[in-house]
Amino acid sequence: MKLQEADLRRRTMATIGLIRHGITDWNVQGKAQGLSDIPLNEEGRKQAERLANRLCDEEWDLIISSPLSRARETARIIASATGVSLTITDDRIREIDCGLIEGMTEEERIHKWGENWRELDLGMEKFEDVAARGTHFLEETYKRYYSQKLLVVCHAALIGLTLKRLMPHIFQTTYIENTSLTLLTKEQDEWVCKLYNCTDHLTSK
Numbered sequence: 001m002k003l004q005e006a007d008l009r010r011r012t013m014a015t016i017g018l019i020r021h022g023i024t025d026w027n028v029q030g031k032a033q034g035l036s037d038i039p040l041n042e043e044g045r046k047q048a049e050r051l052a053n054r055l056c057d058e059e060w061d062l063i064i065s066s067p068l069s070r071a072r073e074t075a076r077i078i079a080s081a082t083g084v085s086l087t088i089t090d091d092r093i094r095e096i097d098c099g100l101i102e103g104m105t106e107e108e109r110i111h112k113w114g115e116n117w118r119e120l121d122l123g124m125e126k127f128e129d130v131a132a133r134g135t136h137f138l139e140e141t142y143k144r145y146y147s148q149k150l151l152v153v154c155h156a157a158l159i160g161l162t163l164k165r166l167m168p169h170i171f172q173t174t175y176i177e178n179t180s181l182t183l184l185t186k187e188q189d190e191w192v193c194k195l196y197n198c199t200d201h202l203t204s205k
Helices: 002-012 025-029 042-055 069-082 106-113 127-144 156-166
Strands: 015-020 062-065 086-089 149-154 181-187 190-198
Touching: 015 127, 015 156, 042 069, 062 069, 069 086, 069 149, 127 156, 156 181
Parallel strands: 015 149, 062 086, 062 149
Antiparallel strands: 015 181, 181 190
């Protein structure tokens, strides 16, 4: 009986696919986007379409998106191609608030504030606060949609900082590419990353 219960639990565990939005002009230019509502560029839309084609071969139940337009457009492209319902947006998975550096490149920040600009209080949201809201979202979503497969379209800093908080023994540093797919679930009440920053759909023919 215990083996049957364990097998059933494995089959009914939720899977959460974290997706970074497609590329934007500000990404290309190296500008901090933060809460600035920058749309996808043409390449970003093509990236989203390629990811959508990949996801068409898989079974997903629901899409949740950040409210920022670059994430919502990515989510809409996926929903249109796969037929998966895009039901809600959630402010907790928006990008980090970059404060005074939004819209600026690294070169511009150094020119204005010097090499040590990161040590200054420039109104940026604290990393730990971003990780906390990302973690709260994932924990609540996992419980609410237990046994379902969810796609969550959001942002690089949100994904990376949340992974570092949930699994610090694995993720000391992170790099999240545009339209990458990262798969999370739980085993024995511990978060497990089944796939990290996968962009095979961008290179496959």
